Amino acid sequence: xxxxxxxxxxxxxxxxxxxxxxxxxxxxxxxxxxxxxxxxxxxxxxxxxxxxxxxxxxxxxxxxxxxxxxxxxxxxxxxxxxxxxxxxxxxxxxxxxxxxxxxxxxxxxxxxxxxxxxxxxxxxxxxxxxxxxxxxxxxxxxxxxxxxxxxxxxxxxxxxxxxxxxxxxxxxxxxxxxxxxxxxxxxxxxxxxxxxxxxxxxxxxxxxxxxxxxxxxxxxxxxxxxxxxxxxxxxxxxxxxxxxxxxxxxxxxxxxxxxxxxxxxxxxxxxxxxxxxxxxxxxxxxxxxxxxxxxxxxxxxxxxxxxxxxxxxxxxxxxxxxxxxxxxxxxxxxxxxxxxxxxxxxxxxxxxxxxxxxxxxxxxxxxxxxxxxxxxxxxxxxxxxxxxxxxxxxxxxxxxxxxxxxxxxxxxxxxxxxxxxxxxxxxxxxxxxxxx
Amino acid sequence: xxxxxxxxxxxxxxxxxxxxxxxxxxxxxxxxxxxxxxxxxxxxxxxxxxxxxxxxxxxxxxxxxxxxxxxxxxxxxxxxxxxxxxxxxxxxxxxxxxxxxxxxxxxxxxxxxxxxxxxxxxxxxxxxxxxxxxxxxxxxxxxxxxxxxxxxxxxxxxxxxxxxxxxxxxxxxxxxxxxxxxxxxxxxxxxxxxxxxxxxxxxxxxxxxxxxxxxxxxxxxxxxxxxxxxxxxxxxxxxxxxxxxxxxxxxxxxxxxxxxxxxxxxxxxxxxxxxxxxxxxxxxxxxxxxxxxxxxxxxx
Numbered sequence: 001x002x003x004x005x006x007x008x009x010x011x012x013x014x015x016x017x018x019x020x021x022x023x024x025x026x027x028x029x030x031x032x033x034x035x036x037x038x039x040x041x042x043x044x045x046x047x048x049x050x051x052x053x054x055x056x057x058x059x060x061x062x063x064x065x066x067x068x069x070x071x072x073x074x075x076x077x078x079x080x081x082x083x084x085x086x087x088x089x090x091x092x093x094x095x096x097x098x099x100x101x102x103x104x105x106x107x108x109x110x111x112x113x114x115x116x117x118x119x120x121x122x123x124x125x126x127x128x129x130x131x132x133x134x135x136x137x138x139x140x141x142x143x144x145x146x147x148x149x150x151x152x153x154x155x156x157x158x159x160x161x162x163x164x165x166x167x168x169x170x171x172x173x174x175x176x177x178x179x180x181x182x183x184x185x186x187x188x189x190x191x192x193x194x195x196x197x198x199x200x201x202x203x204x205x206x207x208x209x210x211x212x213x214x215x216x217x218x219x220x221x222x223x224x225x226x227x228x229x230x231x232x233x234x235x236x237x238x239x240x241x242x243x244x245x246x247x248x249x250x251x252x253x254x255x256x257x258x259x260x261x262x263x264x265x266x267x268x269x270x271x272x273x274x275x276x277x278x279x280x281x282x283x284x285x286x287x288x289x290x291x292x293x294x295x296x297x298x299x300x301x302x303x304x305x306x307x308x309x310x311x312x313x314x315x316x317x318x319x320x321x322x323x324x325x326x327x328x329x330x331x332x333x334x335x336x337x338x339x340x341x342x343x344x345x346x347x348x349x350x351x352x353x354x355x356x357x358x359x360x361x362x363x364x365x366x367x368x369x370x371x372x373x374x375x376x377x378x379x380x381x382x383x384x385x386x387x388x389x390x391x392x393x394x395x396x397x398x399x400x401x402x403x404x405x406x407x408x409x410x411x412x413x414x415x416x417x418x419x420x421x422x423x424x425x426x427x428x429x430x431x432x433x434x435x436x
Numbered sequence: 437x438x439x440x441x442x443x444x445x446x447x448x449x450x451x452x453x454x455x456x457x458x459x460x461x462x463x464x465x466x467x468x469x470x471x472x473x474x475x476x477x478x479x480x481x482x483x484x485x486x487x488x489x490x491x492x493x494x495x496x497x498x499x500x501x502x503x504x505x506x507x508x509x510x511x512x513x514x515x516x517x518x519x520x521x522x523x524x525x526x527x528x529x530x531x532x533x534x535x536x537x538x539x540x541x542x543x544x545x546x547x548x549x550x551x552x553x554x555x556x557x558x559x560x561x562x563x564x565x566x567x568x569x570x571x572x573x574x575x576x577x578x579x580x581x582x583x584x585x586x587x588x589x590x591x592x593x594x595x596x597x598x599x600x601x602x603x604x605x606x607x608x609x610x611x612x613x614x615x616x617x618x619x620x621x622x623x624x625x626x627x628x629x630x631x632x633x634x635x636x637x638x639x640x641x642x643x644x645x646x647x648x649x650x651x652x653x654x655x656x657x658x659x660x661x662x663x664x665x666x667x668x669x670x671x672x673x674x675x676x677x678x679x680x681x682x683x684x685x686x687x688x689x690x691x692x693x694x695x696x697x698x699x700x701x702x703x704x705x706x707x708x709x710x711x712x713x714x715x716x717x718x719x720x721x722x723x724x725x726x727x728x729x730x731x732x733x734x735x736x
Contacts, residue, residue, distance in 0.1 A: 078694045085485040103697065107487030195588070195677060252570035254678045255588030262572060271571060403484070407696035415679045 097134030237423035496700030532614025617651030
């Protein structure tokens with residue numbers, strides 16, 4: 001409903017144009033303020049922290065005001081691309097870096113921030129160094145890392161493990177041995193929101209790393225010919241299908257979505273024993289699982305090694321940070337406000353504290369004391385250690401790749417999990433789209 | 437169109453009449469013709485939706501036409517169309533005929549039946565999705581094993597479910613059309629049939645159904661052409677999954693365009709959708725016969 005009767009009537013009735021535009025979800029340079037706009041994701045608790053940072057900045061800068069607009073995750077991914085393509089990008093573009101950022105850069109849509117970071121070394125020095133990789137395209141920095149570090153973690157339900165009388169897996173063989181034990185007790189070994197596609201992808205990310213090392217997927221990103229057909233890749237793909245065949249995932253996983261958090265609920269209600277999910281899941285389970293997290297029933301670990309694999313078991317994958325870019329199409333004044341926000345608005349003390357209260361680790365360095373003082377201290381320390389000690393922090397595949405191969409990859413992963421294509425078919429389908 | 441008595445109406449001088457169409461024309465050109473031309477032009481380009489648009493000749497068309505995904509999406513689209521037509525039409529005719537009766541309770545039921553149509557497709561899809569969740573849905577809640585199937589996770593079930601939900605949403609609308617159609621049938625036909633001793637069922641097949649011929653064509657045209665645009669419901673319910681079991685053409689277009697950033701091929705699919713829709717609409721008009729416009733009413 002782009003232009004409904006009601007919007008037209010609204011315009012006719014003299015509703016301020018900016019309000020009417022906002023109603024269509026296409027905020028332009030509205031109000032009389034600086035016209036600096038910032039779009040980001042909604043959904044609590046993250047939305048509140050983002051909004052709080054903007055509010056604090058606006059309060060401190062009476063002449064530099066930022067207008068913020070929020071969108072739902074999947075809708076945002078489409079919306080931001082469309083807006084940038086139409087030349088109506090917000091001044092501050094929130095994103096995940098990696099492949100999508102690369103497409104913005106190629107199209108000349110975002111500012112090169114390399115020299116700005118050179119002039120403001122103090123901004124760069126405050127942040128986790130590993131977070132800059134996904135902000136860098138061909139040696140230049142096009143985004144400022146912000147918010148939190150989100151490695152993928154293997155969560156488990158301690159109560160269920162006690163009930164069945166087993167211990168957390170130390171290797172892939174342990175995982176495969178646990179599967180029949182849980183199934184025999186009527187508990188699903190792993191929860192999975194398979195309809196969301198990227199949820200399945202997390203499994204392959206770890207298996208590729210543990211079996212073939214980070215070079216295996218790096219070859220894909222660099223567009224090496226037939227990278228997906230590497231013997232180690234085929235081994236990883238085969239292992240996933242073995243787990244599916246052994247009923248490792250909950251019945252009906254391909255119709256469960258992650259947006260409804262039904263997959264998390266399966267873990268904290270004890271219907272599933274384990275779950276592979278991002279670090280953000282902790283906050284959700286804390287908020288929704290009642291007594292589950294406070295009682296210490298939630299266990300967590302890094303993904304275990306695979307026997308004979310080449311990857312370092314300390315490696316991780318996930319989101320090294322979130323990212324803020326500045327639209328190259330914005331006016332000089334807007335750009336200045338945006339840069340001031342990057343320098344003095346992002347990850348200030350109050351924001352850092354709020355992220356920690358929500359159970360996540362901000363990418364600012366030197367927060368160990370705050371983390372230790374938090375009610376989620378153990379989990380936060382665990383996440384911080386993974387993020388800072390991992391030799392390689394691989395970026396989530398769907399963000400690391402550019403959109404075209406990423407979409408093909410997600411479609412094919414679902415088919416792989418459904419056992420409707422073989423590992424070899426998977427590899428050849430993807431070689432066809434990522435070989436260029 | 438001639439006015440009934442054959443003379444031009446007095447109030448509006450003839451010269452003004454064409455101008456009255458201008459607002460509608462502006463909207464039609466602005467929101468239908470220009471985008472259509474734009475999409476046609478885009479189908480001959482390469483564009484990721486963000487950067488520059490490059491002319492690339494027939495590359496997008498060749499990519500789409502040689503993609504094994506296209507025949508699959510077409511098959512699914514036509515299957516959804518055919519099966520949901522076959523499910524909706526008889527049920528709508530029966531419901532419409534039933535509601536055409538005069539008793540007061542039927543009016544109340546008519547309103548109740550109409551409710552699904554008033555809900556947005558997105559709300560319907562979300563509600564069904566929650567109800568059918570194998571772990572937290574209706575089946576699990578009521579502990580009825582049969583209901584806690586992996587409804588959206590198995591290709592056959594997911595397809596059947598899409599048809600079911602579509603039918604649930606649109607049967608009310610088509611029932612309404614049929615109700616109107618039935619009420620137009622002259623009473624005298626039924627009186628004559630009763631004198632000849634025809635029962636209700638004979639009357640239905642002998643009078644109601646044949647008299648509804650043109651209503652069937654109207655309703656079928658709406659169903660068939662409308663089914664090409666099924667998007668929101670399927671998008672939320674299954675996202676075209678599991679795998680691509682319910683990936684209809686409209687969804688295929690969206691996924692290529694906005695997920696995979698392939699605007700050229702997505703535009704080609706959009707053009708194909710328009711052509712298929714036009715062809716179907718024309719075909720159905722043909723089926724209606726040349727006298728489709730003529731009235732079937734007694735004495736008119």
